[in-house]
Amino acid sequence: MSLMCPEFIQSFLAGLVASGVLTSCLRFLTKVAFEESDDGLRKEASTWELENILVYAYFLLVLEL
Numbered sequence: 529m530s531l532m533c534p535e536f537i538q539s540f541l542a543g544l545v546a547s548g549v550l551t552s553c554l555r556f557l558t559k560v561a562f563e564e565s566d567d568g569l570r571k572e573a574s575t576w577e578l579e580n581i582l583v584y585a586y587f588l589l590v591l592e593l
Contacts, residue, residue: 554579 532540558575562568 550583554583 555576558572558579561575562572565571
């Protein structure tokens, strides 16, 4: 990474930060949404997987990466 141009390093680190923030926000929302239910862990895991699939589909299909 030290051999990269400074602009590329900045973009790479900005991408890491953005993905970390997005992941943390989605995880927090699923924990809050299913906190009080009896089978909350199962619903949380299912919702978490669905959110991940939707985010990946967005980046692959809409942004054509």
